[in-house]
Amino acid sequence: MIGNEEVMRITRKFENAENIDIKKTIEKAATAGYLGEEHFYCTVLEEGGLTHTVPEILGDMYKSQPLDNLYFDIISKALDLDGIYISLAYCTYQLNVPDEDCSEIIEYDDYDLDEDEYEYLVEYTLITSDDIKKFIVFAEEGIASPGRTDDVGIIINIIDGKYEAYFALRSTDQCMSSFRVIPLKDSYQKEHILSLKNPINKLLIEMIDKTVVLK
Numbered sequence: 001m002i003g004n005e006e007v008m009r010i011t012r013k014f015e016n017a018e019n020i021d022i023k024k025t026i027e028k029a030a031t032a033g034y035l036g037e038e039h040f041y042c043t044v045l046e047e048g049g050l051t052h053t054v055p056e057i058l059g060d061m062y063k064s065q066p067l068d069n070l071y072f073d074i075i076s077k078a079l080d081l082d083g084i085y086i087s088l089a090y091c092t093y094q095l096n097v098p099d100e101d102c103s104e105i106i107e108y109d110d111y112d113l114d115e116d117e118y119e120y121l122v123e124y125t126l127i128t129s130d131d132i133k134k135f136i137v138f139a140e141e142g143i144a145s146p147g148r149t150d151d152v153g154i155i156i157n158i159i160d161g162k163y164e165a166y167f168a169l170r171s172t173d174q175c176m177s178s179f180r181v182i183p184l185k186d187s188y189q190k191e192h193i194l195s196l197k198n199p200i201n202k203l204l205i206e207m208i209d210k211t212v213v214l215k
Contacts, residue, residue, distance in 0.1 A: 001106060001199060001202055001203060002202055002205075002206050004186070004196065004197060006206075007196050007197075007201075007202050007205055007206075008184070008196065010205055010206070010209045011166070011167060011182075011184055011196065011205065012184070013209075014154060014165045014166070014167075014212065015165060015166065016162070016163075016164070016165075017154075017162075017163035017164055017165035018162065018163050018215075019214050020154075020156070020163075020165060020213070020214060020215070021214060021215045022075070022079070022084075022086075022156065023072055023075075024213040025086060025088075025211070025212050026041060026042045026067065026072075026086055027067055028129050028130075028211060028213055029041045029042075029086055029087060029088050029128075029129055029153075030042075030129075031129045032088075032090070032127060033127075034090040034127050034151070035087060035151070037064055037065075038066070038067055039053055039054050039055060039066075039071065040053065041086060041087045042054075042084055042085065042086050043084065043087075043177065044057060044074065044078040044082075045082045045083045045084060045155065045157065046082050047082050051085060051177040053065075054071050054074050054075070057074055058070075058074075079156065079157070079158065079163065080158055082157060083155055083156055083157025083158070084155070084156055084157070085153055085154070085155050085156075085168065085170060085177075085179065086153045086154050086156070087151045087152075088128060088129075088151075088152065088153040088208045088211050089127065089152040089204045089207055089208050089211070090126070090127045090128075090146075090151045090152070091126045091127070091135075091145055091146045091152070091200055091204060092148060093122050093123060093124050093125070093145070094148060095125040097132060097134070099134070102125075102132050102133055102134050103131050103133060104133045104134070105133070105134040105136065106133065106135050106136070106203065107136045107137075108135065108136065108137035108138075108141065108143070108199055110199075111138065111141055113140060113141070117140060118138040118140050118141070119138070120138060120139040120140065121138055121139070122136070122139050123135075123136050124136075124137075124145055124200065126200070126203055126207060128208060128210070128211045129211055130207065130211050131207050131210070133203060133207065135199065135200060135203055137199070141191070142191040143191055143198060143199060144191055144192060144193035144198065144200075145193070145200050146193070146200075147171065149171060149172045150169055150170060150171050150172070151169075151170050151172075152168070152169055152201075152204050152208070153167075153168060154166065154167055154168065154208075154212070155168045155179065155181070166181055166182070166184075167181070167182040167205065167208075168181050168182060169182065169193065169194065180193075181194075182194050182195075182196065182201065183196075
């Protein structure tokens with residue numbers, strides 16, 4: 001697992017979104033499969049945190065939309081308004097993925113409690129378009145993880161004439177989405193869902209680093 005300094009290096013690398021090939025990143029992310037329809041992997045942001053899929057913008061939210069010129073025209077226009085969100089990773093304990101299908105199985109070993117205080121092991125599956133990994137940790141350690149309807153990705157928008165990107169956790173419930181930005185500063189303990197010290201976030205960010213396509 002990468003260290004705290006490497007996590008910061010990756011997050012700061014993506015701050016300048018001018019370096020990101022957005023079209024190729026979306027096309028690559030959409031091959032991961034965990035969201036189903038390809039068009040779900042990038043959504044348009046609206047002021048106030050609301051999101052819209054491209055089919056919704058075109059008038060039929062239930063229609064499948066290919067990643068064609070029309071799709072990317074809408075995404076391009078959104079970048080100059082309130083921005084976009086690209087889903088790049090998913091984490092869940094509810095998938096039964098065979099060990100042989102995973103590139104790596106990581107067992108957490110930086111525990112704070114005494115050995116006899118641990119009882120329940122939890123096995124998380126982490127998925128991107130490039131990779132599948134497993135992360136195993138005792139529940140008593142209190143490491144927060146994304147929920148069943150959450151995914152992790154990057155928000156890209158224009159600030160003072162420059163495109164900027166930052167990691168975010170998207171939660172979807174009853175067709176509505178909300179976002180929580182993962183801050184660059186180390187203000188949270190490792191157990192917090194938005195902490196860069198959180199081992200699950202560190203693994204997801206390391207995996208996302210290989211998924212984002214740079215120019």
